[in-house]
Amino acid sequence: MFRSLLGVALLAVTVFSQGEKDLITDLPGLLFKANFKSYSGYIDANAGGTWRMHYMLTESRSNPDTDPLLVWFNGGPGCSSLGGLFEELGPFYVNFDGKTLYENPYAWNAKANVLYLESPIGVGYSYDTQTPQYFKADDDQSAAQNLQALTNFFNVTQPKYANRTFYLSGESYAGIYIPMLTDLIVKGINDGSFPNKNFQGSAIGNGFMNVRGLLNALTLWSAYHGRASMQDWDTIKQTCAKGADVDSFDFSQYTVSTNNIDYVGDNSSCGKLIQPLISQNANNDEGFDQYNFYQECYDKSVFQAPPPPASGKRSKRSALKGVSSVQKNFQYQKLGSFQGTANLSPNTATLVNRFSNDNQFGYFCWNEDAVATYLNSDNVQNALHIPQEWKNQNNTWADCRMSIYNNYTLKYDTTNEFFNRTISNLKTDFRFLIYNGDVDTVCNYLGDAKHIRQVAADNNLQTGPRTPWYYSDNKQLAGYVQTYSGKNANGANIIIDLLTVKGAGHMVPYDRAGPSVQMISNFVWANKSSQINYSDNSNFDPNIQLSDLVGSFSSTISFLSAIFIVLINIIF
Template identity: 30%
Template sequence: MNIPRPCSVFLYSFLVLSCFSIAQIHGSQHSHALSRLYKSKLNSESAGIDTKPFEVILHANATSIHHPQEGLKEKDRIKSLPGQPEVNFNQYGGYVTVDKRAGRAFFYYFVEAENQQAKDSLPLLLWLNGGPGCSSLAYGAMLELGPFRVHSDGKTLYRNRYSWNHAANVLFLESPAGVGFSYSNRTSDYDKSGDRRTAADNYVFLVNWLERFPEYKGREFYISGESYAGHYVPQLAQTILHHNKKAKKTIINLKGIIIGNAVINDETDTRGMYDYLATHALISDEIAKKVQKYCDFSPNATNQPKECGDATDAADKATYHIDIYNIYAPLCTSSNLTAKPKKASILKFDPCSEFYAYAYLNRPDVQEVLHANVTKLTHDWEPCSDVITHWGDSATTIIPLLHEFMDNGLRVWIFSGDIDGRVPVTSTKYSLEKMNLPIKTEWHAWYLSGQVGGYTQVYEGDITFATVREAGHQVPSYQPARALSLISHFLDGTSLPDTTRYA
């Protein structure tokens, strides 16, 4: 089993090698495919600052994006996943067609709220993982915020008592086509992936999914995600706003977005990463000074000097034998499954969990119950795509979209696990500084169970920034209780607790 890590994407060739080396640590042969993705972005002529709406309908009438949904909800109902403990909530899995002519369809997994009496009042929350090309079913649902985690036997599940369906009805989406169980009958689609296509298809998915689940039409809707979903989430949000305005009515009742350890602004993301590595004693001061002196991370920079490449190569080498996504976490030392499940704890994340999820989601009985149409796929299910070999467009920044959301009254939260070295807290802080926002509430600690859960600062315009203490790139994996507290306060529109008395 070869499991890739969801490397975040930057537009600099030396970071291609960085993600490649990290993938090697985890035994991934898919690093070659991911490397091609990064190189395709480097050569993309459409990269740059893009503030245009992410149009969905280019040459078609708005009604053409709707596909019949009658009777499909019940067909998608999952009575019970193989090896799962008993639960009281409903769950669904299946496909929504986003392009009938191409035969392009996205796979989703949906869990209603844990409290069935409250599910009709709780919001709908969409979760997107990044990559680009990594699965929200693999990471979000099975390793982070979903209701179950996979035992070390790869056959049975145990409950995540900090699942986000305590706070919302949660929808996990595998996109774009070629990711996870999502597919296209037109294989050339896999070479046309990019930010714009993904935003368009995600919007068509949502419009049709809401027809299939009409009880969620008009429900408060929020979009969440991490890593390269720092592009996916805002771009989908902008698409929704655009079509609501175009239709002069609320098609989707979007209220806010929340993104974690997110790719926001290439220049500050990259500079912040090297500053983080230096300040956390992972690279030497000499390497850090050379990066600062010789590397130009601005959007229009070309032809980095050899000294820059040498310095960043040295940084890669220095971090080769750690998990850059959680700089203090142990590495997985064996990908082997166990005959009997090892003792598992939600509060102590197993670094080999990805192998367990891989084995579980490739079981034929699991795929059958999920309603995954594996005969349409040209490959086995993988947590990160090995068929998407080109990423067509990627803006260098999404900061203009955040300003647009402020103007439209959307709630925006940005959070950072503070021991992620790939898209670290320094990167996010630098990106927020570029927005030049007045501070509404000064930097202070927030609490959970009498302990500091992290730190937070609120800006004018309803943008909240929060750190999550002792969390890596995938925050809910490492700090599930703090992550649940964070999402609960976000959805409620309440401030994080600033005293131990209310924590």
């Protein structure tokens, strides 16, 4: 009896130590008192342990011991999920100085434990122990790495989550990662090789799920968002479509690509006509942000490098790259040298505008550089348990690793087979959430809606009405939602929610922060087999109380009071 109890005790200590060794005990520059734990460490992404995938985990602010796990992937391919953590949905935003962290009141860990995986190997802090600056990746390899890493996360890294309800989520090229991984996990659950059977759903934001479908839809989206005159559009319809239904016409036949990701018009007359509509950077004079058609960074000499040429290549923002030190130190009226928001208030979080959909003092325009400065600090890397082995390879953390992107050849230009196989193989109820910011040109809502309509038709799912959904008690229109539902041959209930987020671009959790966290909280807390009311705010309270600052004494000061104090200081 004594030996049995001792064995149980030793096992408990072992499990505890494996998870807790990755606990972040002192995150540099943290300006607020976090009421949740964060972890950072590594997971083996292959059998030999030579592929080391970095993860961060921010536990729930609510009930971390029982709340579900939400796994997050950024896309690219080659972009780090820590970009999602520090620039979009995570609890930490980086100040302009690149040294301090302020609170994101709309973090997705409101009622979920959020796991960020830096995938594939070579992205962010993830690395190959045998090949410095490893950059080889493709769709099948990425899927295998993600499956192995998630398997080891549940088995070895954080076994306390092994029986927890979990969901996959991500954006952009994760529109390929997630359907492939979903398919593999369902297969692993069915054959007993995957350790956690409580897989209940996958959420994809602005997904790159059907390349040619997105391309064709972007032609329509651009034409009806003022990028073509009526005369030019008539010429395109007459010359290219030749009287065919333009809504279903295949414009992609007039395009070419070297990597099956980035397309440009070919040398045909139609290819030249549609090129200005399918390019996110059609010419140097147009100059919109491809990730949000209506987003501006007003002082381009400071916030943005010049737009790239009309190559058809999707580019990641780079706020201050190539800008001279003189330009960086420009003067704002009455505010002196621009230092982000640090010279307005000791607590940047009090300045976040939660009365309207205005963004946070241009955070979108400069956050990538601030995050890169922060994550390349030696103190930060030590706190995140980044090993000397990674540093010895002369690696640097980057929001997106261009060597991976430039050498990546997409294999699956549509994900229908993965959706269809998943839906047919499911033995328990499952739901998908396909959400889109409706002003994104990289992965537009129209192309994704057409793709999901085909998936629903392939699987005999019934179509529901398209209805508005609302944010908070004020009933602000947040977008529209349509539900496809039905049973598969195994009797499992399948639900696909197709949802738009009004006014959001590619980075929905940043552009419409409040609606996004209400959306995802309702998704992970929905009753199985029931239709979700995305307007419900019982899973997220928009009346947010900010955390105490480090060294402060009161946790009761409300957002309204904080804003009032800041306004008084500015005025006087």
